[in-house]
Amino acid sequence: LVSREIYPHDTVIDVGNTPVGGDQFTIMAGPCAIESYEQLLETAQQVKASGATVLRGGAFKPRTSPYSFQGLGVEGLKIMEQVGKEVGMDTITEIMDVNDLDDVARYTSAFQIGARNMQNYTLLKAVGETKHPVLLKRGLSATIEELLLAAEYIVATGNPNVMICERGIRTFETATRNTLDLNAVAFIKEKSHLPVIVDPSHGTGVRTLVGPMAKAGVACGADGLIIESHRNPRESVSDAAQALSADDFSQLMQQLVPFIKAS
Ligand code: PEP
Ligand code: MN
Numbered sequence: 001l002v003s004r005e006i007y008p009h010d011t012v013i014d015v016g017n018t019p020v021g022g023d024q025f026t027i028m029a030g031p032c033a034i035e036s037y038e039q040l041l042e043t044a045q046q047v048k049a050s051g052a053t054v055l056r057g058g059a060f061k062p063r064t065s066p067y068s069f070q071g072l073g074v075e076g077l078k079i080m081e082q083v084g085k086e087v088g089m090d091t092i093t094e095i096m097d098v099n100d101l102d103d104v105a106r107y108t109s110a111f112q113i114g115a116r117n118m119q120n121y122t123l124l125k126a127v128g129e130t131k132h133p134v135l136l137k138r139g140l141s142a143t144i145e146e147l148l149l150a151a152e153y154i155v156a157t158g159n160p161n162v163m164i165c166e167r168g169i170r171t172f173e174t175a176t177r178n179t180l181d182l183n184a185v186a187f188i189k190e191k192s193h194l195p196v197i198v199d200p201s202h203g204t205g206v207r208t209l210v211g212p213m214a215k216a217g218v219a220c221g222a223d224g225l226i227i228e229s230h231r232n233p234r235e236s237v238s239d240a241a242q243a244l245s246a247d248d249f250s251q252l253m254q255q256l257v258p259f260i261k262a263s
Contacts (some may be wrong), residue, residue, distance in 0.1 A: 001156055002148055002151045002193070010195070013133050016109035018053045018054050021223050025218070026053060026225075027053060027224060028054035032057075033058045033238045040079055043229060044088055052253075053089060055087070055089040056226055058093060060078075060094055064239070076152070077104060082108070090109040096114065098126040113134060115142075115202075118137060124153040128153060128159045128177065130159055136154065138167055138168075165196070166184045166197075166203070167198075168205075176205055178205060180213050180216075189221045196223055197225065198225055200227065201211035201226070201242045202239075206243065206250070207243065210228075210244060214227065214252060221263065227244065227252075228244065
């Protein structure tokens with residue numbers, strides 16, 4: 001069902017009021033984690049002013065260490081709903097547990113399925129039973145075929161509103177956090193009608209590399225970008241090394257314009 005052979009036209013998905021796919025180019029941005037109302041509001045105002053239409057931010061955080069900040073949970077979802085309304089942005093947040101499905105769907109415009117849950121088939125089927133848009137992130141060591149089959153789970157269960165996200169994979173390379181696989185973007189655009197979003201933040205893990213790889217993502221055919229930005233990157237409780245300041249983010253958005261127009 002996700003194949004272009006079955007359905008040749010680009011799928012366009014409505015994330016709240018933001019269309020994703022087809023002729024659109026969508027910028028999703030915000031902090032790694034929702035830390036407080038003030039932090040999310042200020043960051044949202046900054047990224048919106050630079051052109052983002054979808055606000056990202058985790059309320060349920062899949063942290064490597066159990067002692068790291070785990071997110072504000074439902075309280076964070078409520079903050080996200082309020083900030084989204086106040087600033088006029090659509091919203092996306094990660095869902096980790098089927099038990100949170102109703103809350104995440106109620107308070108936000110789209111589900112994000114994180115890399116660590118790409119093959120959580122119970123979760124894939126659960127979001128598949130809704131019509132809520134889903135951004136499916138590639139697993140840390142998942143092949144493109146495994147990624148497309150994970151998307152197939154959601155669509156086959158009944159939810160056609162799936163966006164695929166390339167966020168870097170594990171390789172032997174240690175200079176960067178992950179290796180952003182842009183082959184995957186061009187390949188999936190050829191094989192599937194679903195929108196593809198590039199995440200240069202997790203794809204590199206390095207602030208100075210986010211811009212170059214964002215441009216590369218546009219150039220190879222992505223339908224949008226998801227970028228981590230924080231009102232004060234040094235204070236970010238998670239993924240501080242890859243967060244862009246408001247100035248960095250605004251500069252990058254200006255630099256992207258010719259790439260988006262050309263593609
Ligand atoms: C995130 O978007 O903050 C995140 C945890 O992403 P990933 O699942 O790609 O690691
Ligand atoms: Mn993050």
